[in-house]
Amino acid sequence: MKIIDNLKNGNLRDSGAEFWEKSSPTKRKILATSFIGVAALAPFMGFGLLDTPISDFGAVLVYPVGMFILMALGLNIVVGKSGLLDLGYVAFFAIGAYTMAILGTRTSLNTWEVMPIGIALAMIAGLILGLPALRLRGDYLAIVTLGFGEIVRISALNTREIGGPNGIANVPTPPSIGPIKFSLNDQKAYFWVVLIMILLTIWMIRRLSVRRAGRAWEAIRQDEDVAELMGVHTLKYKLWSFSLGAGIGGAAGVLYASKTLFIAPEMFTLNVSILILACVVFGGMGNIWGVVLGASILAYLPERIRFISDARLLVFGLALVITMNFRPDGLLPRKKREKIVANSSREVTS
């Protein structure tokens, strides 16, 4: 059976894809629902082998695991799908977080009301950065985006009005939704919100992949000059890629501020950008599930194994070098377009 053969060859991606295709729509609905169900139960699984000695398991699931997955998905649109190297992704995370912190402490808006504002501001920032930066080639784009990330952090550091080096404290938690309370001691509610955000993001990316935007991004990644000659408005779609990625980062930031209740510039360093990049690269650039898996592993392991935690950045750096040298496609390589297109023909014509 093909699935077994694929598994034997270590080809996780194709065996997963095979299994999904062979299943009828009803079977797929059941699979998807049970998968989501299991994921939702994750906060209850923090015992035994999975337990994290350093911090509370529930808290870990939200940050770093959940947030890293979310941000890695966002960065994946930029780096994985469009082939644009962004080393300043943390800036959007910071913008979302600071928006929440500032509006939360100075106005009566709650987290849910700030969320769209945070996302919008992050997207605008993405546009502002993208307009000059996206005209540049790969390595220059990388440096400029890196610079942007640092500028945001340093500006926050030097601006007394928004806390300077001390940051902003007493950021309000989100208001309860019915019986579900958001608190520091019990982070389950936060986790479920992150989970919903992740699912929304996955839905959005999958949908766009088989439409014009996804094609444009792929074409840009593979051969930007030819893409333009074939009529793809490359600047527009690169800007979209940047903005969407930024918006996702901003969303994560808003929730993060609401969770940690106190934010400071030192939380938004270049290291975070690199960490998220490592998740994307290690997991499989361009592949949603690869990125989810990669982010989960890289975010979770330092919490589980103390010695990795101390050398966390070193491990991530090694992950980058080793992955690029030995398995440049990452854990779960980019899904073969053959499968995506064949599947989508069913969706589109229905």
Add this chain to the structure above:
Amino acid sequence: MVYGVLRMINFANSEIFMFGTFATIIISRDFLGNVDGSKSLPLPKLILTITLCLVGSMIVSGLVAVFVELVAYRRLRARGTNKLATLISAIGISIVLSESMRIITHSRPTLNPRVLEKKSLFEIAGASFRIDTVLTIIFAAVLFVVLDRFVTYSRLGRAIRAVSMNEDAAKLMGVDLNKVISATFLIGGLMSGAAAFFYTLTYENTKFNVGFTLGLAAFTAAVIGGIGNIRGAFFGGLSLGLVEVYASSILGTEWKSVTVFIILVLVLVLKPSGIFGEAVQQTRA
């Protein structure tokens, strides 16, 4: 130089520099036993210290550079991987190097005991020139001339230029590509090592992340002058240094790196080829 040959930025340059600074301190403090630091060393010992540290720093940086090339670039280059992957690999090795040093030094700065008192030698227009500054300038000028001559007249220099102009033709002419690329990295490393020595001499301390800000400034200088062009780099370095100082005095030192970044973005957007160099925008069909 690395850019000229590989058409890619050497991200790990900052770490190559950083290792040079540590080498300087280790040679001066541990091998030569200069721990006192209260006044200038007697001339013979001073000359010995400077020579050994300078050479040692250059060698260490050169070796680290070759190591970086072997680990981060070579394998991917052989496979013809895309630029993005190579870039990421370079970033990875850069992190591995700086983090390793951070762990070794426990994130604390390391001090370089003083070997040379920073006496002022002379003044021009109210600006006083300290002895270490003068030394740095003289050596930079000498090094620049040496490098320029080397690249223009020596056999290896010609090979490097050939590869930077047309890799395939160079290979057909019998140039050993691997050797040339390693040599380019080595030379770049030697330069960084020299810079590292003078940095440590002047500022008398170093830290695992010392390379970052400087690396950024170096890159900006190269871009201003026109990347891929050695003379441009010289000019760029000079002008950036001046701008930095003026900006610091007007805006305050906290904003220094932001200023550098903004200059970088402005140059890249407005005059991407810098003053002397080649275009950095998307290569055209």
Add this chain to the structure above:
Amino acid sequence: MKKTLLELKDLTIKFGGVTALNEVNLKIYEGEILALIGPNGAGKTTVFNVVTGVYKATSGEVLLNDKSLNGMKRHHITKLGISRTFQNIRLFGDMTALENVITATDVHKKSGLLGGLFGTSRARREEKEGREKAHELLKFIGIDEYSDRLARNLPYGVQRRLEIARALGTNPQILLLDEPAAGFNPAEKVELAATIKKIRDAGFTVLLIEHDMSLIMGISDRVAVLDFGQKIADDLPSVVQNDKRVIEAYLGVPADAS
């Protein structure tokens, strides 16, 4: 009176000290197959690059339907009706053959990212139409059995034909083919000639760079000859074949084309 579709007017391109094109004047009429020939380095691919907006003219202009293309963005030029293939095949290797062509059809769609995301009826309709058109084009070129295979895994001949299909996907008025027969054996060249004629008969104008004289003489309505960036001849194939200057430029008699 034949209608001029594309015109190069006093077109000059200089790169630093090198003059790639020197005051070239050329008219391409609607519905014809015009072959552009000349020794290597004569400037043929440069013409393609200027027409598609990759190079900027140093002086002179390119006119499409009497409208100047100077300074226009490339994707806009494509939208106006110019499309091309490449000397070294440049397909989107990680996409399927079908997807390569669908991507080309996207240029005329009105719906974009948001339409696709929210599933507007216009977006869904355009998506369906684009897919159908892509299938038709692959059939027209004769490679639709390969539609779901990755472009980089296709045999060489199929790849070359896919590039043509993709270029047609943008629904151009004029199709620029850059050495489409490179690497083909005689049988494949005959097939290609028939395909190019078929394309013209379907209403497209074709500008063709080629080195194979028998192919050119067989299908071209006119032939223009470039040498050192200048046009040295521009006439019917039989006339050009016997032009002394053309013969000299090639250092010898062209391959037997009778």
